[in-house]
Amino acid sequence: MHAEMTIALAGNPNSGKTTMFNALTGARQHVGNYPGVTVTKKEGTITVNGTATRIVDLPGTYSLTPYSEEELAARNFLIGEKPHAVVDVVDAGTLERSLYLVVQFLELGVPVIVALNMIDELKRRNMFIDSAKLSTLLGVPVVETIARDGQGMDKMLSEALDHAKAHKGEVEPLRISYGADIDAALDELEQKIMAARFLTDRLPARWVALKYLEGDEEVLERGRKAGPLSDELESRAAKLADHVKKTLDTTPDALIADHRYGFISSLVKQDVVSKDVTHERLQISDKLDRVLTNTFLGPIIMLGVLYGMFQLTFAVGEIPMGWVEELFGWLSGAAEAAIPAGLFQSLIVSGVIDGVGGVLGFVPLILVMFFCLSFLEDFGYMARMAYMLDRVFKMFGLHGSSVMPFIISGGIPGGCAVPGVMAARTLRSPREKLATILTAPYLSCGAKVPVFILLIAAFFPQQGADALFIITLAGWAMALIVALILRKTVIKGPATPFLMELPPYRIPTLRGVLIHTWERGWQYIKKAGTVILAISILLWAAMTFPGLPEDQSQAFESQRAAVEQQLEQTSDETAIASLNEQLGDIDHHLAQAELRHSFAGRVGTFFEPVTELAGFDWRTNIALFGGFAAKEVIVSTMGTAYSLGEVDAEDAGSLSDRLAADEAFTMWSAISLIIFTLLYAPCFVTVVVIGRESGWKWAAFSVVFNTALAYSLATLAFQMGSAL
Structure with missing residues (x-):
């Protein structure tokens, strides 16, 4: 077998490059980041004619003049690692524009092979490319391919290896006149x-x-x-x-x-x-765009598509989500039966199984949502959404490319700010990218939705759909308003033009959509198995230790013993019921005392003089501190704080009843808590991603600024509402 060769796949966005990479490498892929930047790096190894061949999927780029991290990463790879050859995947339907990147490769002295991709679509338009003549004029191999069907791939790889071996990684740079x-x-x-x-x-x-x-x-x-x-x-x-x-x-x-x-x-x-x-005929894409990007019909259709995607996500995902919840319920029961009662059982059941299970229960919904998003992206519709909303976003200092990060973050309830923030990598302007990253967490991510449902069920049971719709719109409104404020103050700078290719509509391949879905879903699953697991254990410990002093515990035990002695001495059913109720009250007050004496309880009590201005007592404070780590834990933490044990985020009716019956927790407290949850600091994982994408200074800014804004608006709402 010959020494390993490195072949890089390059090309404009929407040229079919990633489809070709997936077809070539399949499951033999490795994903990481390029050194020094946050751009995803994909590569895989295959064998071609007895030669081990490393295939590297470069980020999609229009030029080697770096305006974005993607373009910089692609160029630095070519300069630093010097692949043996570069296959430039060219959309045959946009030949002149696509050849611009080929010319830049030739100017750099890179051994290039041109893959004329989607040649079938060109032929359907009754257009033809003389690939042999183009090869002669450019002085490089030109191969016709159809990536989605695998046609021409073997020839392309063979030509690439032959070209690489013939030139040993270097060719004479192209010299053209520039005037x-x-x-x-x-x-x-x-x-x-x-x-x-x-x-x-x-x-x-x-x-x-x-x-x-x-x-x-x-x-x-x-x-x-x-x-x-x-x-x-x-x-x-x-x-x-x-x-x-x-x-x-x-x-x-x-x-x-x-x-x-x-x-x-x-x-x-x-x-x-x-x-x-x-x-000659009008292209199908042009005909569809006359309707789908129409000034009046386009936005309506877009909302319908997104709403349909949201409905499909829950309709398809609810059944497997129930299976996952039942699995973790069975694991909890098995652990309780196998492990003696005590701290270790509590750690395993409450801290590990139920903590991670509460998050993994959403995996079926997340996968269905990502499947829909991947289909729409591969179909070519996502670019149209950005195109239609660009005018609106420009008014607030954002960019058409900010649309997708907002949608992924929870523009349609159920998203996640982590992939939303990462999606902002597509923005070329650092200022618009930063404004997008800092405001994307205001949307209604899937972790916040259970909190909203809990409070709506308690205080607005008859207006549930309307209330959730208003909360969703409020998230969009706050994201845009804050973006405008930031762009006028701390992130000043000129707006950049919105230049986005509207790719032709294509029916995606099932394999491609499934690969994209799994890549996104795996990131969510890893979060549950690492960060959320650690958070659950820490919260369990914070709400368990240091425990009540012995004298206070003995007092509760004495009360319990006295009631149990009375139970043994009576046979009156009415008295037995009353005594059992007393035992329940003793356990309730014991749990309250233990929680209040715990580290988490002390912290919640310490901040109560400040947070009561917004309608939050010490128990709510504990839940909100847990929300700094992950919004998913707010409902379960409130359940523990109200002495109801652990509460399922999807079925928190009993906690809703307790909140509604609590005189200290009013409708305005609920509204204030909704506002605060919607706007305050992003979860821990999102903060880490913000730090990696834009710097730790801005990550700290998002925590402090968002929390201050959330507290101010929550306090204003509670004080004004309570005064009415």
Whole structure:
């Protein structure tokens, strides 16, 4: 067997690159992050003609000039790891635009193979590409493929390996003219770079010069660290920029892009693309878009699609969710029977099984939701949603690409802020990305919904649907309003244009949708098995220790013994019932005393003078402190705090009755608690993700700012409502 070869898959978003990667590697995939950035890195290993071949799926990118983390990660991989060959997956239907990335690979001196993907769709449009002529003109292999059906894949891999072995990872960089002004400056800079061997250990001299003229910040930063020549190169680039601005009223990078497209146009016009004009027709995608992105019908259809997805999620997911809950119920019963009563049994049953089981019970719903989202993404509809909402989001300092993070975070109740925050990676502007990340947690994620249902059942039992709908709209409204405030104050900056390709509609493959669903679902399952498990154990310990002092415990035991003695001495059924009720009251007060004396109880009591302004007593405080870790635990913590034992988040009716009967817990307390739960600090895992995506300073800001905002609005609502 030959030494391992590395083949990178590159291409524009929606070119079918990931479909090709999934088809090639199947289950033999590994997922991680690129060094220094949060962009997902996927790779797998296969054997081709006796050669072990490592396939790396680069992030989708339109250009090698890095405007986003995805583009930076893709370029740094090419420069740092130097794959033996790059397969550029090109959407055959958008040939001219897609070849822009091919040209940049050739300028960098990368061995490229062009995979003309979705060639079947092009033929259905009665258009044809002469791949042999295109190969001759570009000087690289060109292979026609249909990734979803696996057609052309074997030939593509074979060509890629042959091309890699023939060039040993390097080819002569492409040299094209960018106009007299650019070419003169480029030649001058190239000579200086070659003479000083400046950054040429990994990069072609002409390419480095080109990046200086384009003002590529990442390359400029490398150059400044490499030596003083960088200052001279930057000075020459600045003179060119000034000259181009005065003479042509443009910039060097715009001129360079224009000449690249001119080069591409000259290729295509050499009879590379032909069309049967007698059969021209309006594309199915165009026909669908006339309806689905219509100014008036589009938003209505979009709401209907999202509502239908939400309904389908619960309709399909409820039955398997019941099976999962029954499984964990059986595990709890088995553990109680097998482990003697005591602290260890309590830890295993309450801290581990019920803690993790409460979260894993939602896995069927989460998987169905992710299946629907994956289908809509692969179908091409998600891009249309962002397109339609871009105008609205711009009014609040956000971006059309902010739509999906909001939806995933809970724009339709049941989402999760963790993948929502991660979805903000698609935003190119750091400021708009940050505003999206900081406001996405305001939506009604699946962890908050049980809290809302609990309070609605207690105080608004006849208006449940309306109340939940209002809460959902309130989450959207607060996210947009806070985004506007942030963009006007701490995250100032110009808005970026919304440039999103509207890919053609395609019927997704079942395999592709299932792979995408599992990738997302596995992240949720890992959270339950790691973070939530740790949180459950910590909360159990905080609400159990240090326990009552011996003298107080003895007092309760004495009361219990006295009542039990009376039970033994009487046979009157009425008296027995009364005495049993007394025993229940003693146990109730004992549980209250133990909880209040615990570490969690002491903390809740300490903050009560402040939180009572918002209508929260010490027991509610305990639940809300648990919610800092994970909102899923608020209902069960309140159940324990009200001495009802553990409460199922999906069936908290008994706790609702106790809340409704508690004189200290009013309707305005419930409204205040809903507001606070909706807005206060993101859960622990979300804070960690925010820290990784945008920095720990902003993660801390989200905790402090969100909690202060939530407390202020909750207090305002409670005080005004109580005064009525």
